Amino acid sequence: MAPKNSDASAKKVMNKGAWTAEEDKKLAQCIELHGAKRWKTVALKSGLNRCGRSCRLRWLNYLRPNVKRGNISDEEEDLIIRLHKLLGNRWSLIAGRLPGRTDNEIKNYWNSHLSKKIINQTQKEKMPDEPSTPQTAMPQKNQFKEEGTREAWNLEAYNFDVNDFFEFSTEGSSGLDWVNKFFQFDGDQWLRVREEVRIV
């Protein structure tokens, strides 16, 4: 087990809080020289007095080329909703299917917009005296812990293993292409899954 908060264990007190334009510039220059790896080195070489993980987050979420900011389209929103229904709070996997979007942005968007939207939608659809039911049958994070590893996690509720069906490492194809192909699958299991996942 790793020591807790290894970056913060440094004696020196690190900068915290919002990044300034000057810091962004320094970080970008440093990454240009040293690459977006070895974040501790980047943090040291940049002279920013920021911890490595803070530099990594800033780079991945804001400074990295091709990062899209804001204006999540209806198509993207629909895709997020579908993927969340399939995958639960696996933001990095969801983000992996939305080119230019980051896990942090999707997570924030979900928490501030979509979760409420879906709750309202569910309430509208529900009969007034219908007993309340969980919004999703997806296992949550605690279940990963019980089973030992996140990656071994399977979707028992749907009788399939998500990792058998998705090639998450595939690069280049857009999320929308992928999801369209996915929903065209016509096996018996998928017919059931499609019923579960359909957002109307």
Add this chain to the structure above:
DNA sequence: AACTAATACAACCGCGTTCTG
């Protein structure tokens, strides 16, 4: 105009996993 509540989002933290010597 002033205050309060709600919302949005950037950033931090804890913890599990992977990498490296």
Add this chain to the structure above:
DNA sequence: GCAGAACGCGGTTGTATTAGT
């Protein structure tokens, strides 16, 4: 194979902004 360091992920918090009264 082991221990410590580094990384990556998801949950949570802090704060700026906007809306409502």
